[in-house]
Amino acid sequence: MDRIRELVNLIHSLAPKDKKLKIMNVCGSHEHTITYSGLRSLMPKNIELVPGPGCPVCVCSESDIINAINLSKRDDVILATYGDMLRVPTKVGSIRSSGGNYLMVSAPHEVLKVALENPQKKVVFFSVGFETTTAPTAALLEMGVPDNLFILTSQKLTPEIMEVLVNDSEVGVDAFVAPGHVSAIVGSKAWEIFPKNYGIPTVVAGFEPENLLLAIVKILYQIKKGKAELENVYKGVVKPEGNRRAQELIYKYFYKTSVNWRGIGYIPDSGLELKEEYGYLDAKKVFNLPEIKEEKVPGCICHEIVLGKSYPTDCKLFKKVCTPRNPKGPCMVSHEGACNIWYRFS
Amino acid sequence: MCVGVPMKVVEINYPMALAEAKGVKRRISLMLLPEGEVKVGDYVMVHVGNAIEKIDQKEAEEIWKALEEVIEAMEGGS
Numbered sequence: 001m002d003r004i005r006e007l008v009n010l011i012h013s014l015a016p017k018d019k020k021l022k023i024m025n026v027c028g029s030h031e032h033t034i035t036y037s038g039l040r041s042l043m044p045k046n047i048e049l050v051p052g053p054g055c056p057v058c059v060c061s062e063s064d065i066i067n068a069i070n071l072s073k074r075d076d077v078i079l080a081t082y083g084d085m086l087r088v089p090t091k092v093g094s095i096r097s098s099g100g101n102y103l104m105v106s107a108p109h110e111v112l113k114v115a116l117e118n119p120q121k122k123v124v125f126f127s128v129g130f131e132t133t134t135a136p137t138a139a140l141l142e143m144g145v146p147d148n149l150f151i152l153t154s155q156k157l158t159p160e161i162m163e164v165l166v167n168d169s170e171v172g173v174d175a176f177v178a179p180g181h182v183s184a185i186v187g188s189k190a191w192e193i194f195p196k197n198y199g200i201p202t203v204v205a206g207f208e209p210e211n212l213l214l215a216i217v218k219i220l221y222q223i224k225k226g227k228a229e230l231e232n233v234y235k236g237v238v239k240p241e242g243n244r245r246a247q248e249l250i251y252k253y254f255y256k257t258s259v260n261w262r263g264i265g266y267i268p269d270s271g272l273e274l275k276e277e278y279g280y281l282d283a284k285k286v287f288n289l290p291e292i293k294e295e296k297v298p299g300c301i302c303h304e305i306v307l308g309k310s311y312p313t314d315c316k317l318f319k320k321v322c323t324p325r326n327p328k329g330p331c332m333v334s335h336e337g338a339c340n341i342w343y344r345f346s
Numbered sequence: 347m348c349v350g351v352p353m354k355v356v357e358i359n360y361p362m363a364l365a366e367a368k369g370v371k372r373r374i375s376l377m378l379l380p381e382g383e384v385k386v387g388d389y390v391m392v393h394v395g396n397a398i399e400k401i402d403q404k405e406a407e408e409i410w411k412a413l414e415e416v417i418e419a420m421e422g423g424s
Contacts, residue, residue, distance in 0.1 A: 029349055036415070082394070107395020109362075109375050129394075132350070136396035139377035143361060181350045184391060184399045207350075208412035236405035237350075237391055243398055246378045335349075 007213040008042045014220035015044040022172055024308050027054040027179035028336020029207050035345045037209040050308040053161045056129040057084045057334035058306050061260035063292040064154040065090050068126045072100025080111045081126035084334045089327055091295045108140040115149040124283045128154045131185040138249035152283035155272040158182045159190045164267055166198045171308050175219040176202040180234045187242025188232045195228035206234040253278055263303025300329035305338050312342040352406035353392045355384055
């Protein structure tokens with residue numbers, strides 16, 4: 001506790017007196033710690049801690065989810081995905097509310113057993129997330145999969161969406177707290193472009209309140225010195241080069257391409273699809289899945305919240321008609337969604 | 347689905363392993379780490395059932411301390 005007080009005092013003494021600072025985190029677990037531990041209330045008034053695109057469920061395209069729902073309704077298919085994806089609302093309901101053949105898994109390799117036990121069915125793994133889930137899906141493919149297992153990919157890339165944000169003047173990010181576990185995969189070096197090319201201080205942090213406060217102290221030191229550097233305060237888990245084997249496996253099976261971010265649209269090179277040679281595993285090709293036109297949820301501003309342009313409390317639906325029990329938009333569903341976190345803890 | 351959990355490896359049959367945290371055992375994949383890098387008794391950071399990095403015991407314990415609060419909060423939440 002003394003250490004926390006010491007860090008908070010340091011933050012107050014280091015904070016610039018004359019300007020506002022927007023420090024963005026891009027990880028649902030960081031946002032959880034910040035909100036749950038009340039770190040915002042400990043900040044000087046001019047320091048904003050903004051949640052950015054750290055929730056993969058929130059940005060998974062509606063088209064991918066509807067395709068997953070439609071697959072789950074086929075008699076010959078079992079759809080398997082992470083629990084967070086089951087309740088995400090779309091214009092046709094959610095995977096769970098549609099009542100198809102779906103199954104929750106907590107690890108990609110669990111679908112192997114499902115496929116082997118159901119040889120008469122086609123098992124489709126709906127693989128959603130950032131680098132921390134892409135690598136495990138690549139690991140699954142490396143293990144070798146039975147003929148009746150297919151992958152519906154909706155994988156997105158963190159450094160790439162962060163670069164979109166820094167180029168958006170409406171967002172105005174002054175510093176990044178980079179995500180600890182994505183960094184374990186991609187390496188802290190992946191964030192070098194932000195201080196180097198954009199002059200944005202960037203610090204990789206873990207998930208303890210103390211570690212996050214230390215990251216903010218490091219950022220403020222840099223700003224005080226007029227410098228922008230890459231620092232890492234989560235060295236016990238994150239190496240500069242990251243997990244090379246995970247990176248190799250990801251790019252053995254996937255290639256970078258333009259993908260659709262819910263409410264935001266297509267962003268070049270911001271996601272991954274299965275390579276041409278693995279087309280036989282690709283549910284989009286095998287089942288000839290169409291691109292379904294997205295319909296915005298009236299009033300929902302999840303897409304602005306994900307980009308750090310608005311806060312959950314700016315949304316007219318927040319806490320009124322949109323709640324974790326009855327989510328109207330994707331940011332209210334996942335434990336990593338800013339609306340869900342703010343609903344529960346602020 | 348992106349919450350990472352430190353676990354202790356108790357049995358290895360590469361690429362699969364049995365890992366334990368707080369008395370709960372779980373089958374995990376070591377495929378994202380080279381064969382031989384992780385030994386029985388080592389600690390790893392686990393994401394969606396995959397060890398993504400080897401970590402030391404002290405780091406694992408510190409993370410668990412913070413994580414327990416998060417898990418408690420999640421169970422108490424929605």
